[in-house]
Amino acid sequence: MNQTTEDLPELPTSANGEVRVSVRGLWKVFGPAAGPDVGETLEDKTKDQVQDEMDSVLALHDVSFDVHQGETFVVMGLSGSGKSTLVRCLIRLIEPTVGEVVIDGEDILSYTEEELTQARRQKTGMVFQYFGLLPHRTVIDNVAWGLEVQGVPRDDRRERAAELLRIVGLDGWEDYRPAALSGGMQQRVGLARALACDPEILLMDEPFSALDPLIRRDMQNELMRLQEQMHKTIIFITHDLAEATKIGSRIAIMRDGAIVQIGTPEEIMANPADDYVADFTRDVRTSSVVTVGYVMERCGVLLKPTTTSRDALAQLESDGVDAAFVVAEDGAYRGEICREEARNAAANGNGTIEHAVSRRCEPVLASQCLEDALSKAWPYEGKVPVVDDEERLVGMVERDVLAEAVFSEEREEDGA
Amino acid sequence: MAVTTRLKERTDEIREATRSGLGAPPRAVIGLAGFVAFFIVMVVVWGPRTEFPLDWSRGISRQINEGVETITVVWGPAFDLVSDAVLRFLLLIETAFLWTPWPVVVVGVAIIAWITVGWKFSVFGALALLTTGLFGLWDSAMETMALIVVSVFLSIVVGIPFGVLAARSNTFDALLKPLLDGMQTMPSFVYLVPVVMFFGIGNVPAVFATIIYAAPPTIRFTSLGIREVSPQVVEAARSFGTTPRQLLLKVQLPMALPTIMAGINQTTMMALAMMVIASLVGAGGLGEEVQRALSRARPGEALLGGLGIVFLAIIIDRITQAWAKSRQEALRM
DSSP, rough: OEOOSSSOOOSSSOOOEEEEEEEEEEEEESSSTTTTTHHHHTTOHHHHHHHHSSOOEEEEEEEEEEEEEEEEEEEEEEESSHHHHHHHTTSSSOSSSEEEETTEEEEGGOOOOOHHHHHHHHHHEEEETTTTOOOOOOOHHHTTTHHHHHOOHHOOOOHHHHHHHHHTTTTTTTTSSSGGGGGHHHHHHHHHHHHHHHHHEEEESSSSTOHHHHHHHHHHHHHHHHHHHHHEEEEEESSSSHHHHHHOOOEEEEEEEEEEEEHHHHHHSSSSSHHHHHHHTTSSSSHHHSSHHHHOBBOOOOEEESSSSHHHHHHHHTOSSEEEEEOTTOOEEEEEEEEEHHHHHHHSSSOHHHHHHOOOOOOTTTSSSSHHHHHHTTTOEEEEEOOOOSSSSSEEEEHHHHHHHHHHHHHHHOOO | OHHHHHHHHHHHHHHHHHHHHHHHHHHHHHHHHHHHHHHHHHHHEEEEEOOSSOOOOOHHHHHHHHHHHHHHHHHHHHHHHHHHHHHHHHHHHHHHHHOOHHHHHHHHHHHHHHHTOOOOHHHHHHHHHHHHHHHOHHHHHHHHHHHHHHHHHHHHHHHHHHHHHHHOOOOHHHHHHHHHHHHHSOHHHHHHHHHHHHHSSHHHHHHHHHHHHHHHHHHHHHHHHHHSSSSSHHHHHHHHHHHHHHHHIIHHHHHHHHHOOOOHHHHHHHHHHHHHHHGGGGSSSSHHHHHHHTTOOOOOHHHHHHHHHHHHHHHHHHHHHHHHHHHHHHHOO
């Protein structure tokens, strides 16, 4: 009556779900070197070479990636790395030199002006670093802008805009001009405007970079809260890896117009592809990004509450372990039992172990970051059970592993 | 000690670098020396003379004269049509101004001035208009107002589209700029001649001459205003599927409006300044009063007519500027 955990659940790597946006071999060159054959002529050149030898700016260097339905895909890089050009190329606010941008199966680079306008109206909504609000219009008319250009009647579009202002917490500000609002509020207007047409894809170009740190954190949380309800496909540009790891399902790191690494926040923190990426990760505490699910181990022996105490004791002894976790049929975590408890239970008659099970240690969540998990698991020595969001046991982690991960980092920081 | 030594070295380095930058003798020296040498040689060899070997003036002038005459004949009917339309428009406005009882005009202007500028200026405006009336210039002032309204209106109708085109195309802008410079700096008498040939004598050619002189600021400021619209705002608007037409009408022109208003204000001022000159081709109104006083050597009448123009200018200027300013403030981010 025992079982071991099956293979560890798949690490939260690439989001699954259908591909919404697929970028293939995208190049953007400003200057005389631009042409349909840049893929060949510039393939082996660096940004500096193109600058010096050809008097051109290589903004995007053969960029390819897929973004899946419902994920928040973060593009991260320093200024000049091409990330803002990239997001503009996706809806041709800047025309790419060559490549493909496939949105829902259609290459928008082959679109006519008319089709492009329709795609911008229906498929995407964009939020800008400097808000880009229309200063001569009221807040509500700014939010209604996308609907207005589509020809939605005034009353309908204002109703929808008012609804979105409520969602972003700006009801009561409808008739003010943007200039009367603080930066954070203006960006809420920007967000509401992007959402007004209910686009499936949200493009966000450093939306929170111009805001104060506290406001920025609020806005990040707000976006994550909204995203939980909306399940939009978000492409988010930032220069801040902390922001990227906080909100991103996956992160693409750009340098000199090329993508140097794509991966989940954990993958990037754990295995930076090169020194450039590693340099970024130094500013972010690994233990605040990497989740328990990434470091947990399998549980070994698992017992069921219906196991008899003698079987349980025999199992523990034959496996040479002191204690084992107990899970219900559906995998729900019940607690653990040690040899002594099993022996005592067996001495009281060979019933099931159901009542001998104790919850010495509250389980931690696989989706928690190491820091948070450690603060929860701190009082318990030894193995800490790891459960998923539905309280099912998915693995375990040694408390000392958590402690080591968190404290070694602090020592490093102190040393530096 | 070491620092002072280094400082000295560095100072010397900088001085050296600066000196090597000016290594060759300055251009001014070369140019001046060369010119003096050339002057001496020419005086000795060529002697003091001013005549040119060739004279192209007659040929060119004759060509232009013939060209303008041909246009007058060939396009005559078209000119008549345009002239007729402008005349009707002008008469309509003029009749409206002259038909309205003067107290209504005075009170109306005072109220507008009160709303846009303030009560002090409102009092000044009313007094200025009353003074004009007491000078015996009421009808002339109203005729001038009609000329200004029509000229400025047509300047706007023509100017804004040109300004929009100039904002959109750098080539068009580059071609238009010298033309606008020419319109503003060319002595007015030069284009009065063909204007008279095309449209005859009277208020209509006066309107056209005024447009030529006064329209450039509206064109320039429209172009400037549109180019000044924040590219971030334009980009954001475009990202939502805005068509070029929607962009122009709902984003660029509204945001450029304060700047365009400043251009229209200048156009109005220049049109007023043109009134005296326009009276040379038969324009009526205050300009005619001044011109008649000039030809009869009557400084008194000239001054009264001139003051009438000044009063109109101040009233229009202050009101339009105050309005443009309030718009500008409404737009400030």
